[in-house]
Amino acid sequence: MKKLFYTALLLICAILNVQAQAKKEIHLFAYFKSNGEDGLHLAYSTDAYKWTALKNDQSFLTPAVSNDKLMRDPCIIRGADGLFHMVWTVSWKDKGIGYASSKDLINWSEQQFIPVMAKEAGARNTWAPEITYDSQTKTYMIYWATTISGKFNETASTEESGYNHRMYYITTKDFKTFSETKLLYDPGFNVIDATIVKDDKQFVMFLKDETREPAQKNIKMAYSDQLIGPYSKAGNPITGNYWAEGPTTLKTGNNWMVYFDKYRDHKYGAIQSTDLKNWIDVSDKISLPKGLRHGTILSIKEKELKELLKQ
Structure with a gap:
């Protein structure tokens, strides 16, 4: 009887181990190098700490749109349609x-230029676009930072070429037709590098306070009940005594990780939380x-990782 019990126990443990292996999370980091001239780079991790470059850290996609042909700040999400959708700074x-879109992260559609700020004569730039999907409305929101000359003069500065950003957005259901561009977030300061994730019933925005005088250059958070806002007042910095930008997040179990570029120190940083506080x-x-x-x-x-490892 004991032998049967132990045999059954071993069988259960084996099944649970197989299930655990099947559910092992694989994280993919889409990034750029240098000025973004060579295009899309990818790295993977199974523990959220150690990241390994794929394809010997060579580009998976060479930029082809705009005069400058850059591919900075790539953002990729898996769409409700099963495709991978990517936007980037050109x-x-x-x-x-x-x-551009892809079924496998290897073969990509023809690259398109979306003129999101073309109707704003004073628009000076379009930086770090991201995509977040709203499952309730089945809508994608694409959002980015832009400086429009003559706007938000209360936070204008002559420092850093006079850039004074706010967050703007468009929405789409199919990446073929898009809404008109609208203001997404004016936190009362120069803001860039927003990324938005869903936490239970609310949306959480991680953003960079780009204020130069007195210097902030840190990551903060804001909240909203709806993807398109309105978002709350930005909270206190969650990063330390260094300049940080380009936050991106992942959640494993109950554990949140936020990664960011310590760009003055030429290295990467990360912070961790179980409660986002x-x-x-x-x-x-x-x-x-x-x-x-x-x-x-x-x-x-x-x-998907196995196919990427073959490249």
Whole structure:
């Protein structure tokens, strides 16, 4: 009887182990290097700490749109249609963003230029676009930072070429037709690099306070009940005494991780939280490919990773 019991127990443990292996999370980091001239780079991780570059850290997609042909700040999400949708910064001074889609992260559609700020004569740039999906409305929101000359003069500065950003957005259901561009977030300061994730019933925005005088240059958070806002007043900084930008997040279990570029220190940082309120620095625990500049993180399947590893 005991032998049967132990045999059954071993069988159950084996099944649970197989299930655990099947459910192992694989995270993919989409990023750029240098000025973004060579295009899309990818790295993966199974523990959210150690990241390994794919394809010997060579580009998966060469930028082809805009005069500058850059691919900075890539953001990739898995759409409700099963496709991977990507947007990126095409230029330092253009009035639009890049877009492409893929079934496998290897073969990409023809790259498109979406002229999101073309109707704003004073628009100086279109930086770090991201995509967030709203499952309730089945709508994608694409959002980015732009400086429009003559607007928000209360926070204008002559520092850093006089850039004075706010967050803008468009929505789409199919990446073929888009809404008109609207203001997404004016926190009362110069803001860039927003990324929005869903936490239970609310949307959480991580953003960079770009204020130069007195210097902020840190990551803060804001909240909204709806993806398109309105978002709350930005909270206190969640990053430390260094300049940080380009936040991206992932959640494993109940654990939140926020990664960001410590760009003045030429290295990457990360903080961790279980409640989105109390954060601990885990920068010394992470390992990322050399020269990685910020982008975004998504989850992929084991079979998708196997194909990427063949490249």
